[in-house]
Amino acid sequence: MEAKEVDKAHVAVDDFDPKIVAFCCNYCAYAAADLAGSMRLSYPPNVKVIRLPCSGKVEITYLLRALEDGADGVMVAGCLEGDCHFMEGNYRAKRKVRHAKRLLEEIGFESGRVEMFNLSSAMAGRFAEIMEEMTERIRKLGPSPLRKG
């Protein structure tokens, strides 16, 4: 019985399909995702994209809530530094993500599950690459301790 349970856990890790929530800026990452689709680039299907009017719109509570609700990883994708449609929204997002990591570290939670990325709307290849990178990172970290069920 015990052995069976261990086996089950082992299989679960092997089959681990990380759930990732990506908060994407409308002007870059979201458009890059769209372009990646048009170009038929393949990237991990486990990423749920949420469109924001600007990465600066992200709130720390969005990131925490996504983790609470069972996301294994959360990312924010904004424009390249210096290229924000609203001048400095991506810098604000960067600071918020940095602060969210600090808040998670304070309570002993792996802050690597949260990350900020920058890309432009033309960088469809990079978008797919980022999704691979994040999925790989989360796969290494394993399922979130907050996963439901």
Next chain:
Amino acid sequence: MDEILEMLARYERILLLGCGTCVTVCLAGGEREVGILAGQLRIHARQEGKSAQVDEHTIERQCEKEWVEEIKDRVEGVDVVMSMACGVGVQLVAEMYPEKPVFPALNTTFMGYPAQHGIWFENCRGCGNCVLHLSGGVCPITRCAKSLLNGPCGGSQNGECEIDKEIECAWQVIYDRLKKTGRLEWMNNYQPPRDWSTAGSGGPRRSVKIEEVLD
């Protein structure tokens, strides 16, 4: 954060209570900060394998009975109230719900203004005996590290305070301000030792506006 976790360690059902007035504009204990701390508390508890119910609620003002009364049902449904108000709010909530433990989530620091978004400067101690009309609108009690009434001291160097180079010498600012407004001779006015009983040394203060008191 460790201090907060320690305070709450024994309790399962928590009401995290924000205040919609001063601590909201100071980005310390409003609805947004309640959401963040509540998230942290829930994540921490679930990580530890504990069940924790963290209710989030923000009222307009925790320093007025009428607002605090309205949360009666919420308070009854929890084991502990963690207040994100200033010390005034925490005390009123504790006073109105004496059966319930009420803890402070913040260290209330000072009365000040935001010099820029995210940076605050202290500029009033509430000492109960204002001298701003004599000091060019700059409070020497608060902004002079020594609270000198007859300054500056010998530690004023190039407009900086000897306690910390980041602090402007309040008396340099007072001098400049008086000069600009043609009142420089006020620098020669001697301020006698003052009665600090109005500043709290005479015990907790109370204020009565008799015409406002309802029978």
